[in-house]
Amino acid sequence: MKGTILRGSLSGGFDIRLDIGEEIEKIKVGTFCIVEGRTYDFLAMVMDEDIEAANPKAIYETSHTSSLLNEIVKGTGILDKVKIQPMLAIDREDGRVMPVKSIPSHLSKVREAAENDVFAVFGNPDDTNFHIGYPLDMEHIPVCINLERFIERSNGIFGKSGTGKTFYTRIMLCGMIKSGLCNTLVFDMHSEYGWEGKDEDKTRKKAKGLKQLFGAEVAIFTLDPESSRRRGVRPDYVVEIPYRSIDAEDIAMVWEELNLNQTALEVIFVLQKHFAADWLFKFLNMPASEILSFAEETGSHSGALQALQRKLIKLQKLPFIKENPVDDAVERIMQYIDNGMNVVLEFGHQRSMLAYMLVANILTRRIHELYVMRSEKALSNETIVNTPLVIVIEEAHKFLNRETGRQSIFGMIAREMRKNNVTLLVVDQRPSEIDSEVLSQLGTKIIALLTEEKDIDSVLSGANHAKMLKNVLATLDTKQQALILGHAVPMPVVIRTRTYGEDFYNDMQTGNTKISGFKGNVNKRATESGNNVQGKDFEDLMKELYGT
Amino acid sequence: MIAEVIESKTDQFVAETVKYHEIPGFGSFVKVQDGTRRIYGIVSGAYTGSLDGSGKARAFFKSLQELELEQPQIFSLLRTEFTAVVAGYLEAGIYRSYYPPVHIRLHLPVERCTDEEVLKISTNTGFLIKTLNCPNGNGDELTAAALRTVAILHDNPKEYLLNAGRELLKMLSYDTQRLKSVIERVDIL
Numbered sequence: 001m002k003g004t005i006l007r008g009s010l011s012g013g014f015d016i017r018l019d020i021g022e023e024i025e026k027i028k029v030g031t032f033c034i035v036e037g038r039t040y041d042f043l044a045m046v047m048d049e050d051i052e053a054a055n056p057k058a059i060y061e062t063s064h065t066s067s068l069l070n071e072i073v074k075g076t077g078i079l080d081k082v083k084i085q086p087m088l089a090i091d092r093e094d095g096r097v098m099p100v101k102s103i104p105s106h107l108s109k110v111r112e113a114a115e116n117d118v119f120a121v122f123g124n125p126d127d128t129n130f131h132i133g134y135p136l137d138m139e140h141i142p143v144c145i146n147l148e149r150f151i152e153r154s155n156g157i158f159g160k161s162g163t164g165k166t167f168y169t170r171i172m173l174c175g176m177i178k179s180g181l182c183n184t185l186v187f188d189m190h191s192e193y194g195w196e197g198k199d200e201d202k203t204r205k206k207a208k209g210l211k212q213l214f215g216a217e218v219a220i221f222t223l224d225p226e227s228s229r230r231r232g233v234r235p236d237y238v239v240e241i242p243y244r245s246i247d248a249e250d251i252a253m254v255w256e257e258l259n260l261n262q263t264a265l266e267v268i269f270v271l272q273k274h275f276a277a278d279w280l281f282k283f284l285n286m287p288a289s290e291i292l293s294f295a296e297e298t299g300s301h302s303g304a305l306q307a308l309q310r311k312l313i314k315l316q317k318l319p320f321i322k323e324n325p326v327d328d329a330v331e332r333i334m335q336y337i338d339n340g341m342n343v344v345l346e347f348g349h350q351r352s353m354l355a356y357m358l359v360a361n362i363l364t365r366r367i368h369e370l371y372v373m374r375s376e377k378a379l380s381n382e383t384i385v386n387t388p389l390v391i392v393i394e395e396a397h398k399f400l401n402r403e404t405g406r407q408s409i410f411g412m413i414a415r416e417m418r419k420n421n422v423t424l425l426v427v428d429q430r431p432s433e434i435d436s437e438v439l440s441q442l443g444t445k446i447i448a449l450l451t452e453e454k455d456i457d458s459v460l461s462g463a464n465h466a467k468m469l470k471n472v473l474a475t476l477d478t479k480q481q482a483l484i485l486g487h488a489v490p491m492p493v494v495i496r497t498r499t500y501g502e503d504f505y506n507d508m509q510t511g512n513t514k515i516s517g518f519k520g521n522v523n524k525r526a527t528e529s530g531n532n533v534q535g536k537d538f539e540d541l542m543k544e545l546y547g548t
Numbered sequence: 549m550i551a552e553v554i555e556s557k558t559d560q561f562v563a564e565t566v567k568y569h570e571i572p573g574f575g576s577f578v579k580v581q582d583g584t585r586r587i588y589g590i591v592s593g594a595y596t597g598s599l600d601g602s603g604k605a606r607a608f609f610k611s612l613q614e615l616e617l618e619q620p621q622i623f624s625l626l627r628t629e630f631t632a633v634v635a636g637y638l639e640a641g642i643y644r645s646y647y648p649p650v651h652i653r654l655h656l657p658v659e660r661c662t663d664e665e666v667l668k669i670s671t672n673t674g675f676l677i678k679t680l681n682c683p684n685g686n687g688d689e690l691t692a693a694a695l696r697t698v699a700i701l702h703d704n705p706k707e708y709l710l711n712a713g714r715e716l717l718k719m720l721s722y723d724t725q726r727l728k729s730v731i732e733r734v735d736i737l
Contacts (some may be wrong), residue, residue, distance in 0.1 A: 020714070055722035068706070069724075069731050072713030077722045 001027050001112045003082065005035060010103050013047055013085040013468055015108045020075035023048055027082055029475045030483070030494030031136045032113035037104035040084045040089040041120060043113060045492065048083035049466035084110070085465050088121060092099035097121055097490065115141050121490050130175035131507075132484070133495030143495045144483075145444070147175055150488035151182045151388050153443025154414040154424040156396070158431045158459050161479055163448035166192055167500050169392065169427050170207065172446070174508050177214050177342050180389040184342040184425075185333065186210075187360040187368070189351055189394045194220040195233040206278035207500055210344060213508050219336045221329070223320045223359065224348025237332055238324035239345060243281035245362055251280075251312075253361045253399070253408055257354040258315075262310045267300055274298065277297040281323060282313060318355055337389060354400060360393055365409045367391075368422055375420045388421040396426035397433035406435060414438045427525040443487035449476040463492070549657035551630065553580060556652045560633045560683060561589060563658045568596055568626040575679075575693025577661035577669065582652045585639045588661065588669055589632030590694050593684050598626040632658075633682050633690070635675040636666055645674025663701050670698040670708075673715040680719055688726065691716070692733035700736055709734060 002022055008014030014035070018024060027046060035042040048193045053059045058077040059368065071373050074080075086100045097120065100292060118135055120306075122144045126132035129144040150172075157172070170193060176184055186193050195209040210218045222228040222235040246270045251258070251304045255265060274294075286294070295302035315321055343362070347356055371389060378386040391413070399410040413424050415438065431439060432454035440462045450456050456473055460466040463485055470493060473483055480499070485492035498504050550572060551563035561580070565571055572591045573580055580587045598605045605626065608615055615622065636645040661669070669675060679691040696710060702708040713731055720726045 053722075055724065058722060058724040061724045061728070066728070066731065068709060068713070068737065069728055071710055072717060072727065072731065073724055076714045076717050077724050077727075 001031075001034055001082070001110070003110045005104055005106055005108045005110065006081065007106070008103065010086075010100065013083050013465070014044070014103075015052075016082040016084055018075070018080045018082060021357065022080070024080035024082070028136055028367040028473045032493075033082075033084060034111050034113050034117050035084070035086060035104045036109045036111065037089075038108075039092060040102075040104070041092055041117065042086040042100060042104055043088045043090060043117060043491065044084040044086040044110075045472070045494075046082055047085050047465075048471050050081050050083070051078060052081050053078045059081075072194055083468070084482065085468050090120065092118070113138075122493070127179045128181060130172075131498065132171060132175070133480075133482070133497040134464075136481075136494050136496060139496065143489075143493055145172075145175070145484065146488045147179045150444055151176065151390055151423060152481045153487055154426065154441060155444045155446070155486070155488075156431070156439070156442045156459075157425065157427045157446045157448075158429070158450060158455070159448025159482070160429050160450055160452070160455075164446060164480060164482075164497070165427050165429070166190075166197065167207070167405065167480075168446050168448065168482060168497060169193070169425070170197075170210070170500060171498060171504070172425065173210060173342075173392065174213060174504075177210065177217055177311065178389060178508055180340075182390050183337045183340065184390045184392060185337065185363075186342075186392040187356065187363075187394065188344050188346050188392075189356050191231070191233075191346040191348055191351075193392075194218070194346050195228075195231060210342065210503055214342070215503060217340070218342045218344060220344050220346060221333065222346040222348055223350045224346070227348030228346055233346070235327065235346070236336075237327075237329075239329040239332075239359070240320050240322045240327070241329060241359060241362060242325050243284075243321060243323055244277045245330070245366070246280050246315075246321070246358070247362070247365070248279075249407075250358060250361050250365070253404055254354055254357050257352070257357065258311050260308070260311060263301070263304050264311070266307055267304055270298055270300060280312070280315070283309060284316060314354065315358075316514055317491075318350065318358075320355075320359070330370075331362055333363065334367065334370055337387075340387070353395065356395070357398055360399070361409060364391055364413070364417070368409055368413060371421045386421050388423065390423050390425050390527065392425045392427065394427045396424075396428040397430045400426065400434045400438045402435050406437070411435065411438055414441050429455075431455050432457070434458070436461065444484065444489065445486050447473060447483045447485075448481065449473070449478050465492075550578070550660055551658040553652055553654050553656045553658060554629065556654055558590065558629055558634070558651045559678075560648050561587075561652055562629050562631050565628045565630065568623070568628040571596075571628055571630055572660055573693075574696070575695075575697050577635070577666045577697065578658050579661050579665065580652050580658050582648075582656055585637050585648055587637045587648055587652050588635045588665070589658075590635050590679055590690065592631050592633045592679070592682050592690050593686070594628060594630035596626055599627045601623045623683065626699060631676050631684065633678050635669060635678050643668060643672075647671075666698060667701050670701070672711050676712065676716055677719055680716075688730050689733070695730075695734045696736055699734065706737055707724050708735070723733050 003016040003018040006017040008016040031046050033044050035044055054077050089098050089100045118141045124146050125142050128147045130147050131142040133143050134143045135141055135143055138286050155175050156166050157165050169390045171397050173184055176182055188194055193209055194211050197207045211220055219236040221237045221239050223239050225238045251268050252265050271283050275282045291305045295305050333343050374386055378384040399408055413422050439458055447459055456470055460469055480497050483494050551565045553561050554564050555562035571594050574591055576591050578589050634647055637648040679694045680687045682690045699708050701703040717727050
């Protein structure tokens with residue numbers, strides 16, 4: 001791609017006039033290019049393409065029978081135009097990467113971004129700079145996501161179903177686990193992260209789970225031991241939830257699944273006030289006569305109480321809710337997490353929204369409480385290690401919708417950011433259903449193809465150049481392509497994600513994230529900026545260890 | 549020598565041919581050596597008429613062969629003059645595609661340009677603006693003729709026409725309709 005700046009503005013992006021002979025068909029939306037200004041190189045992204053005539057009549061007048069005339073007019077009278085948005089400016093003298101605060105002048109030359117340009121911005125892969133994919137049409141340049149920044153805030157992975165959200169999540173989880181920067185707790189609704197999952201690729205068929213890749217660093221908890229066993233998984237722990245740990249708030253969270261109305265919710269709070277922690281168990285086992293007297297005593301409506309009891313009986317059918325479980329699941333999870341392990345909670349056959357939301361809510365609420373206490377202690381005592389925790393939830397719009405999002409524990413975590421060292425990784429296909437306040441708090445978004453206008457609008461709300469990115473988003477492939485923007489990447493980038501296959505497994509297991517195919521110079525700029533320490537070669541390490 | 553300059557202006561000159569029927573082609577390149585300066589022109593029109601400027605030639609209603617046998621004298625009473633737009637000039641070995649500081653003197657001999665000279669002049673497409681703005685009012689026709697003359701001399705005539713066409717389009721303020729009318733007359737490919 002070669003061209004010159006035709007016109008443009010800082011806010012609206014630039015029109016590039018392609019040089020004669022350049023093929024617009026070969027330029028994909030989402031690719032990178034460099035605008036060579038006088039002092040700066042501007043790294044820009046292709047946002048849109050169109051055809052413009054210098055003289056509007058020309059479009060209609062050109063004869064199709066004269067190829068010579070058509071050729072003359074193409075590129076002079078009728079222009080192939082590419083719309084780009086500068087994202088970063090690179091000082092040509094000292095290589096500093098900075099935000100764009102000025103614009104290149106008219107007729108500045110534009111060229112395709114070279115390997116070094118992209119490399120300078122995204123850096124060399126290492127343990128904290130996680131290689132997540134490649135820029136479009138540059139399959140040998142790693143695009144890295146800065147994990148330290150990633151876990152600082154809550155993040156989102158969005159895309160309509162079938163676009164590979166699960167794979168992006170797996171890849172990000174692998175990166176986080178491998179980096180050791182944080183612990184992860186995955187509420188694995190479809191039991192696809194812990195052990196083997198399905199791979200739609202016919203040659204691979206199965207995708208390895210986290211336990212297979214990281215062994216002892218990952219513990220699989222299950223709500224449905226039978227299902228786990230049938231799939232050949234040996235869970236580390238079977239989770240049982242005592243009635244006592246179910247709060248009125250937890251029930252309020254699943255009001256839709258239990259079909260509760262506002263009155264019922266009010267009654268629940270009355271019940272909890274009256275019976276304290278045992279409210280649910282006592283209420284479910286309350287005979288009709290007692291309900292009547294309770295109604296009289298508290299001034300509630302006995303009919304409403306009976307209806308509520310009938311609705312709450314659904315909870316009794318959930319096999320993992322026990323009166324007196326042998327162990328406390330939350331304590332056990334915390335124990336594993338404290339030991340630096342990552343927990344995947346499989347739901348097995350208990351994949352109803354009711355079970356998923358209830359369990360996720362109960363566990364997260366208590367874990368969050370513990371983290372709040374711990375981070376308070378850590379404030380006063382610096383020796384306490386407080387490793388950040390990333391909680392992965394699927395079908396996030398159920399937890400974070402407009403009605404429940406603001407009060408729920410998940411909404412709270414998303415809003416308070418890293419304050420208490422707990423952040424979320426929300427995975428969802430309907431971002432438009434998520435509360436806009438929560439969405440705006442998400443630090444980094446990994447967005448696969450979305451087609452619903454509402455979803456695209458909401459996922460890009462608050463992003464710079466949202467209008468233009470919209471176009472980029474709509475042109476993504478259905479598989480293995482995603483737009484990453486936000487806190488953990490220096491600029492929005494469209495990537496082809498790494499293939500979750502043997503090469504990736506090897507990278508995760510050997511501890512060597514260096515890209516075998518890339519032989520470019522380790523860019524000075526990137527190394528100097530400090531976020532780019534190249535891993536030692538295996539041989540160097542051997543020498544250091546054994547002195548041979 | 550094919551002609552002699554009989555009228556001269558900054559932008560064009562008129563020359564009378566040595567023989568009334570030996571005329572440089574429309575759109576062909578001619579040159580006049582004026583002191584140290586060599587002025588190049590593009591033939592933009594021609595006229596043949598009576599030697600005596602006051603009267604017109606008469607019609608005889610006979611074939612040319614019959615006339616040559618019966619009335620050979622009438623041919624020596626004819627004269628031809630042609631106009632040429634000034635395309636540029638060569639001085640001290642450098643070609644400039646603009647008007648010389650002083651228009652050419654009268655009675656200087658006019659020669660045809662060699663192919664090498666035409667190639668050199670036409671490397672720069674500056675001559676096109678002169679042909680387009682030809683004072684005779686036949687700019688499009690002249691431009692097409694000049695392009696026909698020039699393009700075949702280049703190694704890759706199509707490539708040449710493409711580049712010239714692009715320049716022409718800018719000169720025509722992107723009027724593709726007019727470009728079309730010019731390019732359609734360049735049927736050498």
